[in-house]
Amino acid sequence: MDALFADIDSNSCDFFPHSEEDEDSCGSPRASSPDSCAPPPAQQQKKRRRGRARNEVTVQVVKKTRRLKANDRERNRMHNLNDALDALRRVLPAFPDETKLTKIETLRFAHNYIWALSETIRIADLQAGRSIRDTRSPADICEAPSPSGSWSSSSGSSCASSPGSPATLDRFSLTQPDALLGFCSFVPNIY
DNA sequence: TAGGCCATCTGGTCCT
DNA sequence: AGGACCAGATGGCCTA
Numbered sequence: 001m002d003a004l005f006a007d008i009d010s011n012s013c014d015f016f017p018h019s020e021e022d023e024d025s026c027g028s029p030r031a032s033s034p035d036s037c038a039p040p041p042a043q044q045q046k047k048r049r050r051g052r053a054r055n056e057v058t059v060q061v062v063k064k065t066r067r068l069k070a071n072d073r074e075r076n077r078m079h080n081l082n083d084a085l086d087a088l089r090r091v092l093p094a095f096p097d098e099t100k101l102t103k104i105e106t107l108r109f110a111h112n113y114i115w116a117l118s119e120t121i122r123i124a125d126l127q128a129g130r131s132i133r134d135t136r137s138p139a140d141i142c143e144a145p146s147p148s149g150s151w152s153s154s155s156g157s158s159c160a161s162s163p164g165s166p167a168t169l170d171r172f173s174l175t176q177p178d179a180l181l182g183f184c185s186f187v188p189n190i191y
Numbered sequence: 192t193a194g195g196c197c198a199t200c201t202g203g204t205c206c207t
Numbered sequence: 208a209g210g211a212c213c214a215g216a217t218g219g220c221c222t223a
Binding site: 074104 | 195196197198199200201202
């Protein structure tokens with residue numbers, strides 16, 4: 001599309017249309033020679049007005065060219081953003097139904113995932129510092145059956161998002177403990 | 192068919 | 208001045 005305007009200067013001439021309707025005639029085969037573009041002396045005043053018209057046309061072309069370039073950059077920017085989102089999806093645990101997470105779901109899931117991992121590490125550190133024998137280990141926690149089927153799309157209460165705790169995945173309606181247990185099933189060898 | 196999701200366009204704003 | 212970023216608008220596609 002940019003090519004449409006790339007050679008606009010080379011195609012233009014000093015002749016400018018008598019009216020708005022004639023604007024396109026400048027680059028046309030009809031305006032074959034530069035001489036044909038030169039107005040007669042009697043039209044000098046009109047020439048000035050035409051000059052202004054040319055500037056307006058040129059400004060419009062420049063604006064359109066910049067817009068098209070900006071559109072292209074914006075498109076690429078969004079593509080890069082989507083690529084990053086896809087990369088994020090790849091490092092997140094896969095879901096049984098294999099349906100692609102939406103953008104918002106991916107971000108929320110990643111948020112929960114990071115929280116679950118950090119929570120797992122915290123619990124592990126806690127366990128390591130204890131000497132009580134009957135305390136359940138993090139591995140035990142991970143081996144515990146999921147109360148809500150972990151990743152199944154069960155309908156349940158959603159936990160409100162609060163500082164320091166992740167928002168529940170709307171799609172899977174996981175509470176934080178559910179999420180931790182569920183995530184543990186994906187990182188069984190973390191210890 | 193309504194609603195959700197997405198890609199794209201667009202104009203505004205900020206930054207270099 | 209030009210590019211990056213952002214948010215609103217719009218239209219297409221898909222699904223319940």
